[in-house]
Amino acid sequence: MKNQSYSTFIAHAISTLFYPFLLAFFCFVFVLYGTPLEYLPYYYKWIVLTANLNFTILFPLATIYLFFRMKHWKIQEIEEQEKRFVPYLITLSYYVLYYFLMARIYLPAPLNGMILATIAIISLCCVLNHWWKVSAHMAGIGGIVGGIVALSQLFQQAYIVPLCIALFCAGLIASSRLFLKRHTPLQMVVGFAIGIIFAYHCIL
Numbered sequence: 001m002k003n004q005s006y007s008t009f010i011a012h013a014i015s016t017l018f019y020p021f022l023l024a025f026f027c028f029v030f031v032l033y034g035t036p037l038e039y040l041p042y043y044y045k046w047i048v049l050t051a052n053l054n055f056t057i058l059f060p061l062a063t064i065y066l067f068f069r070m071k072h073w074k075i076q077e078i079e080e081q082e083k084r085f086v087p088y089l090i091t092l093s094y095y096v097l098y099y100f101l102m103a104r105i106y107l108p109a110p111l112n113g114m115i116l117a118t119i120a121i122i123s124l125c126c127v128l129n130h131w132w133k134v135s136a137h138m139a140g141i142g143g144i145v146g147g148i149v150a151l152s153q154l155f156q157q158a159y160i161v162p163l164c165i166a167l168f169c170a171g172l173i174a175s176s177r178l179f180l181k182r183h184t185p186l187q188m189v190v191g192f193a194i195g196i197i198f199a200y201h202c203i204l
Contacts, residue, residue, distance in 0.1 A: 142195020
C-alpha cells in the first residue's frame with residue numbers, strides 16, 4: 001500500500017511538472033536561449049518571456065481557478081471531460097490575445113509559428129473534447145517534439161539532446177497519465193500526434 005501511494009505521488013508530480021500550461025513556456029525558453037535566436041537583445045527576450053508567462057500560464061490559471069470557485073467545483077475536477085471545455089476556451093482566448101500582442105513587436109517567425117501551433121492544438125483538443133477526452137498533456141509534449149524537429153530543419157542544426165530529453169519526458173508523461181488512469185493508450189497517442197503535426201507544420 002505504501003509503494004502504491006508513493007507511485008501515485010510520483011505520477012501526480014510528473015503530471016503537474018509537465019502541465020500543458022508550462023510546456024509552451026519551456027519551449028519558448030529553449031528557442032530564445034538554445035537556438036540562433038539567442039542573439040536577440042536581452043530586453044526583447046525578457047518582454048517576450050514575461051508576456052508568455054502571464055498570458056499562457058498565470059492569467060489562464062487564475063481565471064480558470066476563479067471560474068471553478070464560482071461554480072463551486074474543485075480544481076481537481078478539471079480532469080473530468082464535461083468540465084474541460086471552459087478551461088480550454090479560457091486558455092485559447094489568452095493565447096489569441098498573446099498572439100496579437102506579440103504581433104505589435106514583430107515576433108520572429110519561429111516563435112509566431114509556435115503560438116499559432118498552440119492555438120491550433122488547443123482548438124482541436126477543445127472540439128474533440130465534446131466526444132472524446134484526448135490527452136492535452138501528450139498534445140503539449142508532442143508539440144515540443146514536433147517543434148524541435150521543425151527548428152532543426154529551419155536552422156539547419158541537429159538538436160539531438162533536446163529532442164532526446166523531450167522524448168524521454170513524453171515517456172514519463174505517458175506513463176504517469178496511464179498509471180493515474182486519466183486516459184486510454186489511444187487518447188495518448190492521438191494527443192501526441194496532434195501536437196507533433198501541428199507544431200511541425202506551423203513552425204515551418
